[in-house]
Amino acid sequence: MTINNQIFDFRMPGNVKIGANSFNTIHSDIEQFQPKNILLISDKGLQEAGVVEKIVHDLSRHNIPIQTFTDISGEPYFETLNLAIQFIKDNQSDLVIGIGGGSALDVAKAAACLANKEEDNITEILLGHSTPLSKGISCILLPTTSGTGSEVTMNAIFGDTSNGVKRGIVSPFYLPDVAIIDPILTLSCPAKVSAASGVDAFTHAIESYIAKKATPLTKLYAREAMVKFPANITKAVFNGSDLKAREEMCWVSFLAGVSLANAGVGAVHALAYPLGGKYHVPHGVANALLLPYVFKVIGKTCMEEMVHIANYLQLGDYTDNPHEALGKVVEYLFNLLKELGLPKTLKELNVNENDLEPMANEASKVIRLLENTPYELNKKEIHQIYINSFFGNE
Template sequence: MVGYQDFRMPEAVRFGVGALQTLPEEVKKFGAKKIGLISDKGLEAAGVIQMVAELLQPLSLPIITFTDIQGEPTFSLLEKTIKTIKDEGCDLVVGIGGGSAMDVAKTTAALLNKKDIEDYLSSKKTIEERGVPCILLPTTSGTGAEVTMNAIFGDEVQEVKRGLVSPALLPDLAIVDPALTISCPRRVTAASGVDAFTHAIESYVAVRSTPLTQIYAEKAMKLFPLYISRAVNHGKDLDARIGMSWVSHLAGVSLANAGVGAVHALAYPLGGKYHIEHGIANALLMPFVFEVTGTTCIDQMVDIAAFLRLGDYRQHPNDSLGAVVRYLYSLLSELDLPTSLKELGVEESSLPMLAAQAAKIDRLLSNTPYNLTERKILSIYQKAYNGMIN
């Protein structure tokens, strides 16, 4: 049992509609001479990058934009980003986008002044301190990357996804403006929204959870059912976007400090081998994983059922798990997300290999209140392949 645990967040968080407009005054505080603006192709095409650049124009600072991010990032893309921003002499990184863009931005800021980054990328060394200041602005409600100490990248050689973890990955400032999420497409809204819920529920039951982290996870889970369908089906509903921004942000804080577990461990190999989006993988696997792991945390399942307004199971606690699992599975159809691995093009013959890879992710499995063996992981994949829960 852990005797003590730190609780970390960015030095400052600014949340609210219109918060984006304060970016110039915040940039000015850092005394930067050149800004590295990191984002993705989608936001560039949507005109968001130009809008941000115009917002910063009164500062009369050169802005180097890097928007080569498409899909989920790889270590090779990260190295390319670091080289570009370093060669340009940027001394402030601004990351705007979903989890991919923010992961690239905050890792670039952390490693910018390091001479040899290979040991950091291989996790042989932990990043001690950030190289240059970093500001993050999320445009989706899902990853909570603006408040987390981890960043996920694809290893193209090993065909796996690996996470870098360090307090240096926390930004100096997180600006959460829910208005930035209004342009988020329907499927991305659904997948990222359920991803945020995955962070909340996994961190709530995590071995490393504390009463403090559970406060954040609980609030996120209570808000989720009130806003997810509205945000997905009525994307311009600003109130729903605000609600889901809170879900993502609060769940991110809980994730950052309590960690996540088996759902993420099983999702990573799917991303590495089949390039399935992280949020989609988490959403699909969640009911199948909790059908197994939830058996060892029934008290928390009673809590979660109440948070989700599924009923009061205090008199019949063992029934709470079934209610939660059915709810998680129903979300897939309700939000038009895939309901089986087969639907996603996963080959049944690859399941043993995926299980072997997932079984090695001890950082996450050890944080799960259930001893998942490779054989048990394989059985979860097999049920998820067919899309059948009990």
Template sequence: MKTVRFQTPGAIIAGNGCFSEVSKQIIELGKIKSILIVTSPSIVRQGFATDLLNSMTKVGIASKVISGVMREPTVQHIEELHEQLDGQVFDVFIGLGGGSVLDVTKLLAVLSTGKQMLADIIGIDRITSRGVPTILIPTTSGTGSEVTPNAIVTVPEEQLKIGVVSQHLYAAMVFVDPELTLSLPPAITAATGMDAFTHALESFISNKANPISDMFALESIRLLSKGMVEAYHNGQSLQARESMLYGSVYGGMALACSGTAAVHALAYPLGGRFNVTHGVANAMLLPHVMAFQLAAIAPRLDLAANAMGLSDKDGAEQVLQCIINWTAQLHIPQNLRDFGVTPDDIGELAIRASQVTRLLNNNPKALSITDMESIYRKLL
């Protein structure tokens, strides 16, 4: 096999209730005098940000909270958050929230050094040096951002989401606490869960798949298959939440090592132009993209079927049917018209998706513009 590079955060602390240990564990990063907590309004309402703030105060660490992170953050939004720092210096940035919060935290930590502007780092390997150390604490089970070197930004003028990818974005420390996900509403549980499953399955069929990514991808597929529907219907099931969160983490590790593919490429313009939530876009596209290339990936899907607890007979077809069944059970939208997409938009969407070559190059079967248009039309 070709040489594979696998990297992960400096430390991962996992377990129910480990969130309460952040202020104790942070000393591993050296003498910390001040931190910035980056979060969202919903996390503030739930009291998690206040709990973290109070725990830092008890150990003599000064803290500031920025709680205005929006979903699917734009370039302008991130720059405005950076301006709010007004040159203040922090020893550590802590991201507490869903994928958007974690992505923003990574980027703010780099921007705070003053060495590069956001426009300079959008793309692959354009960050020249590591930013302020980050601690990432996921509160959803979807993006796996806490363990990846990626941050996604929306660029409205290009009607697209674009990745910032750099080894310098890996966190210094990650806390994985399933208890933080118990209050996730069903709709967010569904969207983020399908996002995580897409990460795992695309990483498994990717052209860059390898023994290391396969290990994480298959375990992610197994855990998510086990817990997703249960977590949707019974959000207080800690066992289901554990399966979801650890499945999401392993999916992030898989994609960091092999990468996602065409599903994500086609999802990006749906988010960039029509504000379709990333997890929902992935869930809508997943069965159609997999069906398009079924002949090329059937042996891999047979292995995925086994991890999902499905029959060995006609495993690939069973995987597709299971995904379709999940989207029905999880009430994932299935019509792009609900988001304002019309037949006249299909051509432009396909052109925008074709520009995401970083991900399309990972896909086992090449997609033409016509192929992409056909897939989008299946959702109208």
């Protein structure tokens, strides 16, 4: 795509399948890839729930050795990724199947990409000094939550224990070969996870919509995600067996994820990283909490987009009163936290007030995201946003 002599890439997995029972199409994908050894990467929660065992049994019809890696609980760290890469090498796996939430999918796609790379090269990539120049082995991703969009994005997020922060690694080679988005796999997702992951998807949509790198094409995806979100999020959270609502939230996650992958996100994610790194706050929870506090500040520089967003969320037509649109959108975001039972203040997350300034310092270093925000936040303003979100200053 070319606009005003600027060229924009637009990327997504080579094959995306969405819909109830789409999981069953994985068998034809396996036949196409003809792997000799399959590695199934998931998390401890799905293992304990018997989901991993059920999938292994279902895939056993192919008579291909299947190993499982489920050493993932909560947000993943680079150490976890390195263990998964070594596991692939030890078992000579040539196909990774990732199933789970964003944590499992991030480990799966990054491990598949970095498999067969030299150890020194992997170290440089994880330090952010370089990016992969090729894909390692084939990868299929199946999300069990609707939110992270990891199955269609070019980035993966990991905890950096040496610096106490979360960092993203980005490359088109992290995209899976196939993404299978089956709403039936999300039916057992707990209400709290459904709420946090759902607002995480909405955060991707709204941030990428106003991003500096947004294009008409990415805005189409973000817009559709925002239109579908209000009518389905509460149904998916409070009536998890509502397959129609679950399927619509799968679309929200997918659409927002594609927009995120190509337009990027901004300040909300930048401020969320220190919360995840230091306090291990789940990514979706951190984004949801910070969203209204951040947009109250940065929304002032994109009033036209705020009018659009208010319309997409069915908050009213503010074409003739654009300054009112921002207030209505921020009000909606605060009400959303209350409606879904998500935390509204950092106090509720047991964040220490003395850590707010150091966190602001860390967040100010996430240049890649801050530069994609249509408002130039400085360290002092970031600190004030943390203060407001600590005390609940709406």
